[in-house]
Amino acid sequence: MTTWWLERGLRVFWWALMAFLYAPLAVVVFFSFNQINSSARFAGFSLQWYERLFANDVILSALANTLILAATSTTIAVVVGGLLGYGLYRYRRLRLGWLIWLIYLPVVMPDIVFGIAEMTFFVTLSDFVPVLSLGLSTMVIAHVTFQVPFVALLVNARLLALDAQLFEVCADLYAAPWQRAWFFILPVLRPAIIGSVLLALTLSIDDFVISFFTAGPDSTTLPIYIWSAIKKGVTPEVNAIATLMIASVLLVALLSLIIQPASSLASDQRRSRL
Amino acid sequence: MKALGRDTRHLLISVAPGALCIGVFLVLPSLYLMAMAFLSTGPYGLPALPLSLQAFRELAGFGFLGWSPGNLYTLLRSIWQSALATVLVIAIAYPAAYYIATRAPRWRAILLLAVVVPSWTNQVIRSVGWMNLFAPGAPVSNVAAGLNLIEPAMGLFPSQFAVIVGLVYNFLPFMVLPLYAAFERLDYGQVEAAQDLFARPGAVFRHAVLPQTLPGLMAGTVLVAIPAFGMYVVTELLGGGKATMVGNLVAEQFSQSSNWPLGAAGAIIMIVMTLIGLRVLRRLGQRLGGEHEVVL
Numbered sequence: 001m002t003t004w005w006l007e008r009g010l011r012v013f014w015w016a017l018m019a020f021l022y023a024p025l026a027v028v029v030f031f032s033f034n035q036i037n038s039s040a041r042f043a044g045f046s047l048q049w050y051e052r053l054f055a056n057d058v059i060l061s062a063l064a065n066t067l068i069l070a071a072t073s074t075t076i077a078v079v080v081g082g083l084l085g086y087g088l089y090r091y092r093r094l095r096l097g098w099l100i101w102l103i104y105l106p107v108v109m110p111d112i113v114f115g116i117a118e119m120t121f122f123v124t125l126s127d128f129v130p131v132l133s134l135g136l137s138t139m140v141i142a143h144v145t146f147q148v149p150f151v152a153l154l155v156n157a158r159l160l161a162l163d164a165q166l167f168e169v170c171a172d173l174y175a176a177p178w179q180r181a182w183f184f185i186l187p188v189l190r191p192a193i194i195g196s197v198l199l200a201l202t203l204s205i206d207d208f209v210i211s212f213f214t215a216g217p218d219s220t221t222l223p224i225y226i227w228s229a230i231k232k233g234v235t236p237e238v239n240a241i242a243t244l245m246i247a248s249v250l251l252v253a254l255l256s257l258i259i260q261p262a263s264s265l266a267s268d269q270r271r272s273r274l
Numbered sequence: 275m276k277a278l279g280r281d282t283r284h285l286l287i288s289v290a291p292g293a294l295c296i297g298v299f300l301v302l303p304s305l306y307l308m309a310m311a312f313l314s315t316g317p318y319g320l321p322a323l324p325l326s327l328q329a330f331r332e333l334a335g336f337g338f339l340g341w342s343p344g345n346l347y348t349l350l351r352s353i354w355q356s357a358l359a360t361v362l363v364i365a366i367a368y369p370a371a372y373y374i375a376t377r378a379p380r381w382r383a384i385l386l387l388a389v390v391v392p393s394w395t396n397q398v399i400r401s402v403g404w405m406n407l408f409a410p411g412a413p414v415s416n417v418a419a420g421l422n423l424i425e426p427a428m429g430l431f432p433s434q435f436a437v438i439v440g441l442v443y444n445f446l447p448f449m450v451l452p453l454y455a456a457f458e459r460l461d462y463g464q465v466e467a468a469q470d471l472f473a474r475p476g477a478v479f480r481h482a483v484l485p486q487t488l489p490g491l492m493a494g495t496v497l498v499a500i501p502a503f504g505m506y507v508v509t510e511l512l513g514g515g516k517a518t519m520v521g522n523l524v525a526e527q528f529s530q531s532s533n534w535p536l537g538a539a540g541a542i543i544m545i546v547m548t549l550i551g552l553r554v555l556r557r558l559g560q561r562l563g564g565e566h567e568v569v570l
Binding site: 010011013014017018020021022023024025027028031080081083084086087088090091094096099102103105106108109110111112113114116117118119120121122124141142144145148149152202205206208209213222223226227230238239242245246249250252253256257 | 284285287288289291292293295296297299300301302303304306307310366369370372373383384387388389391392394395396397398399400402403404405406407443446500501503504506507511521524525528534537538541544545548552
């Protein structure tokens with residue numbers, strides 16, 4: 001009897017939770033098809049905001065910047081972070097406490113302090129090193145810096161879950177180092193690497209605060225564009241851009257559901273930036 | 275000798291790029307920022323010599339017009355708002371995690387994903403969603419006005435209420451995931467034993483469920499409370515200056531009212547508070563865990 005009531009209550013609670021979680025997103029999607037520029041009254045279906053969006057050069061270049069930034073930083077971060085995760089595993093018997101401290105630093109550092117520290121640093125350095133004046137290059141550096149720890153931790157966790165004797169098996173079979181890397185380590189790490197790529201991509205596209213502070217005048221990304229549009233009070237296409245970004249996230253979610261089992265999702269609890 | 279050399283080289287190749295990246299592009303900038311707090315404010319709010327503690331004095335509230343408690347209130351508000359949000363998140367995440375963990379295995383991945391997916395969208399977009407829902411004239415605001423909770427035509431945003439909702443919305447998944455992991459390993463034998471002994475639901479939870487899910491709860495609290503304290507976007511967009519936290523105070527010193535040393539001093543406070551928070555939570559976890567062993 002009590003369990004029946006508990007079950008019923010839980011079910012109601014669950015659907016209320018789903019409403020809470022998806023209502024803000026649904027509202028954005030719904031009003032992106034509005035005929036008038038309002039998020040309070042729906043005047044009729046129209047695609048005009050999407051048409052305007054694809055005719056707006058500023059938005060299109062923001063989209064390009066977002067994608068270039070995400071792709072470049074992810075590529076670098078997966079290589080650098082993967083090596084770091086491997087090194088952390090391989091030399092785990094050495095006392096690398098300082099290294100673990102270093103890896104967790106970007107994870108626990110408040111976003112805003114992270115972004116401002118990099119901004120002041122780059123602004124000062126750019127007097128001597130012109131490449132480091134605020135723009136896409138500094139954004140890539142900042143993104144790589146916060147992506148690397150997550151990739152390293154993911155790769156390291158995967159290696160720790162392996163039977164350590166497998167490495168000895170490679171040695172017993174006289175595998176050369178490159179053979180061990182190519183035929184054993186890389187295939188074994190494949191799920192972790194795919195996971196890292198997805199994670200690093202979403203981290204990059206998700207980020208606003210750090211991008212905001214390390215961005216230059218010509219390197220506006222979509223989140224920064226939305227932010228400044230809201231701040232200026234000009235918001236016509238905002239719902240449409242946001243809808244496209246939500247749709248791409250849902251697509252990634254579907255993909256990850258096909259690729260990854262639930263258990264690895266649970267172990268990804270640190271997946272987003274703290 | 276030669277083997278050692280190779281090992282060292284391998285260690286360097288694998289670890290050095292990542293360590294250098296974090297060292298040069300995070301540790302150095304942070305040290306630079308922290309050093310800035312000990313300089314005086316020059317023209318355009320930029321740091322200048324000589325060394326001084328002026329920034330900390332200003333941060334503590336001492337200005338031209340004597341002492342004002344504004345900054346102190348901001349710090350206390352940050353602590354209060356992140357604590358409140360954490361408690362609410364825990365209250366929602368417990369039943370949610372229990373619900374997911376008690377479904378058929380093939381459903382769990384999907385339900386878990388359903389909770390996590392909104393957090394994959396951009397922070398700014400999520401806040402835009404709540405702005406739409408809470409704006410004056412929006413359905414949710416109309417309901418609230420109809421219940422006489424707010425003045426008609428006022429809207430629920432910007433307000434402290436909107437900030438708390440935004441914080442809960444942002445961090446909920448970070449509590450559900452570790453709690454779910456804990457519930458998945460839960461020994462239901464203990465729960466049944468408690469029920470067989472006619473323990474009331476509250477007692478069952480306290481003595482059979484809570485101790486077993488404590489590691490997940492503590493992990494989740496770290497993942498929620500620490501970043502909530504440093505939140506910037508939600509307070510900026512949903513608070514409208516009514517619920518500013520330390521992060522907003524710091525950011526302001528590097529944009530509108532330019533005063534880099536003051537902002538740097540604020541950043542030091544944020545870093546120190548974060549480290550204290552991590553330490554307190556770890557201690558709390560150890561103490562609660564210790565008690566758990568005594569009880570058993």
